[in-house]
Amino acid sequence: MAASPPESAFPPLTARAVLLGERIDTVGLERRDAVSTTPLAFGVGEQGFAVVFRYGVVVLIGLDPLAEDEVLRGIGPRVVSPFALREEETARLAPAGDREERVEPDGAICIADRSPQRLLVVADALAKSAALADDERQVAQVFDTIEPWARELARRGRGPAGRRAMIRLIGAALLVEHRVSGRVAVSDKPDILWDRPDLERLYARLETEYELDERAEVLNRKLGLIGQTARLMTDLIDTERSLRLEWAIVVLIVAEIGLTLYQMASGVAG
Template structure:
């Protein structure tokens, strides 16, 4: 009897995860692309099939699997009008991949997946997208800490800052925006809701998140966020101190004026 074996064909290529913007105008983006491409929506992500696989995530990240440079350029051009606060310098992460591999693993920036199903690619893409967004938030927090490092140094040396009350208010406003922006995206770094519907795919996500050190990096980001919050608190105290000092000087001048009026009017009888 002739035995027929179905051979698995290994597919190899490149995978790129790119953080393009703070977020997408997602509903409008989905409506635009579903009219033109073969698309499947998974909660806050969109899967596009072109000459490869493209996954778009609501929080401004695109993950591509083996698409041509021309296709990537075309898709990015179509996405551009739907980018909210586009990043001047997008964050890229590059990987090689192999489908229909012997086992699921990631090593040396090479992703190996036992199958080739779109859901498997989506599961891995969730981890890649979170890593790219985390890169953006890490850089944002680090830049903010560097820009405000002179404040605690000045307070340590002089016991105060040289900033005016107006400058302190502006700095507090900026720190508040940074803190709220990071907190807003922080929930996106939890296990995606996609795996509520496809729990059998979660192991691929866990493998990816572990390789990319998602959890340790979130803990580091939390510490940076704590530093930003403490600087915010220092500025709030400094602003209160400056305001209190201003009120004290106003009271002192009012008392001085009242004393002068008493001297000239009641004692010297000048008027």
């Protein structure tokens, strides 16, 4: 009987990260064969691997489409606020051979072996990239809404919409800010690195490849701008309300003076 190939000689694998929703409730999903509990990771079939992140991402490695669909259906009931549009991040995993672990120019991730610890590191980077992609899309949608408003404000000195539309815009901006800032801490390294510091170089290369820190920094700057815009719009609403109130008071005072003058004139005439 022929000997099985070593772990370092594995065939190329496909890793796919799928953002399913706002959050995944992993309570009750614990398994005896789990490789990790935070995040939850377990084997699928003979060579497949799945990692479930609480911030809504599932990473599937070495699975065919049917097996992927089966895993996603099983996790589906656990997804909180599922997304109609799912962000995905896909990568090809290949053996590094005698060379060091790296990311090839074509995006292929070369790893020393397909051990669960290395797959956890790869899954962490792919999951964060998928979550960031969704955050970037949501922030871009808010900017697309804010830009015409800001342009009209610069041209006319006032917003183009009414108070209700402005309040809806503020709500959308604050909702995106809350979702993005509370979803995933990109700067946090995977827990496996505490036990396997030798994998830090691999994670650093993946972090650079997917520009995790740079994308998070740009996203935070945009979120800050969204927050400032929401506060500006709130101030404008308050200012307009104060102006209307002041004009109402002025009209009442003028009306009262006019009524008083009329009464005085009527008294003199009488």
